[in-house]
Amino acid sequence: VGIENVDWGVALAHYHADRLEEAYEAALDIGAGLLGRYLTWFRTIEAEALTRRRSELRRITEFAELEVIPDEIGGGERLVADAALRAFQDVGSRFGYSHESQIRLTVLAQESDAPWLYGRFGYCIAKNDLYKICVPLSLLGRPQELYDTLRHEYAHVVVGMLTKDRAPRWVDEMVAMLAEGGVRRDRARLFATGEWSWLSREELEAELLELEDSEGRFMAYLQAGLVGMYLASRFGEGKVGEFLRAFGSGGHWIELWRRVRGSSLDEIAIRAAFGLKPGELFESAFQWTRAGR
Numbered sequence: 059v060g061i062e063n064v065d066w067g068v069a070l071a072h073y074h075a076d077r078l079e080e081a082y083e084a085a086l087d088i089g090a091g092l093l094g095r096y097l098t099w100f101r102t103i104e105a106e107a108l109t110r111r112r113s114e115l116r117r118i119t120e121f122a123e124l125e126v127i128p129d130e131i132g133g134g135e136r137l138v139a140d141a142a143l144r145a146f147q148d149v150g151s152r153f154g155y156s157h158e159s160q161i162r163l164t165v166l167a168q169e170s171d172a173p174w175l176y177g178r179f180g181y182c183i184a185k186n187d188l189y190k191i192c193v194p195l196s197l198l199g200r201p202q203e204l205y206d207t208l209r210h211e212y213a214h215v216v217v218g219m220l221t222k223d224r225a226p227r228w229v230d231e232m233v234a235m236l237a238e239g240g241v242r243r244d245r246a247r248l249f250a251t252g253e254w255s256w257l258s259r260e261e262l263e264a265e266l267l268e269l270e271d272s273e274g275r276f277m278a279y280l281q282a283g284l285v286g287m288y289l290a291s292r293f294g295e296g297k298v299g300e301f302l303r304a305f306g307s308g309g310h311w312i313e314l315w316r317r318v319r320g321s322s323l324d325e326i327a328i329r330a331a332f333g334l335k336p337g338e339l340f341e342s343a344f345q346w347t348r349a350g351r
């Protein structure tokens with residue numbers, strides 16, 4: 059495992075610099091014995107590298123560029139650029155974020171459009187000097203899902219920037235699910251009826267960190283979304299943005315408080331922004347969901 063990690067360190071360093079051909083070669087050299095998260099990394103690097111070989115980059119606004127394969131996207135390029143600009147503006151204004159990071163939005167090559175990518179419809183990854191959002195070509199045929207996916211993925215940029223990468227996964231997905239338009243009523247009802255169980259904050263975090271896609275993981279995304287919708291309905295989305303900033307503004311006093319009280323950062327941020335304990339937040343969000351919101 060030690061040796062394997064050294065090799066992957068090289069591949070991932072290239073990947074995070076978006077040097078995809080070098081990353082792909084390094085990953086191919088490692089070759090056999092791909093397991094767990096390394097298989098995920100391999101598939102991800104491969105998809106982005108195969109795309110890069112035939113793609114062109116175009117700037118669509120000061121803070122974003124679009125990477126597409128002209129032969130594959132044809133007239134769809136305008137559609138993606140428009141959807142992206144609308145999505146970025148929508149999410150930025152809702153959560154009080156003014157686009158301080160560079161974005162590379164990539165429409166992945168058709169040959170990589172397979173169900174093995176860990177994102178449901180796309181993913182967002184922080185690279186060294188930009189955020190890269192990747193979406194499958196197949197989404198172009200479903201404009202509303204494309205728009206919602208772009209809102210979801212851009213919310214990960216907003217969370218990363220406002221919290222200075224300090225948010226736990228459940229907060230990250232909570233805001234992303236809220237940003238994409240929330241959770242459908244028929245799905246919320248499955249929690250209300252008890253068909254799906256409502257998880258504690260710790261259980262929710264553990265489920266979201268699972269590598270494999272499963273029904274449990276899908277439900278965890280939805281629950282995170284419902285917690286976000288509850289917060290937005292009670293306090294407003296602007297307040298959710300303030301909550302995110304509370305992670306990032308953690309100066310001296312918060313550090314001291316954490317050490318003395320042993321509190322986690324999300325606990326401190328929930329208290330600071332909403333005046334609630336985490337347990338109260340999850341219980342109230344569940345009661346709100348049960349009441350049919």
Ligand SMILES: [Zn+2]
Nearest residue numbers: 210214231234
């Ligand atoms: Zn997400």
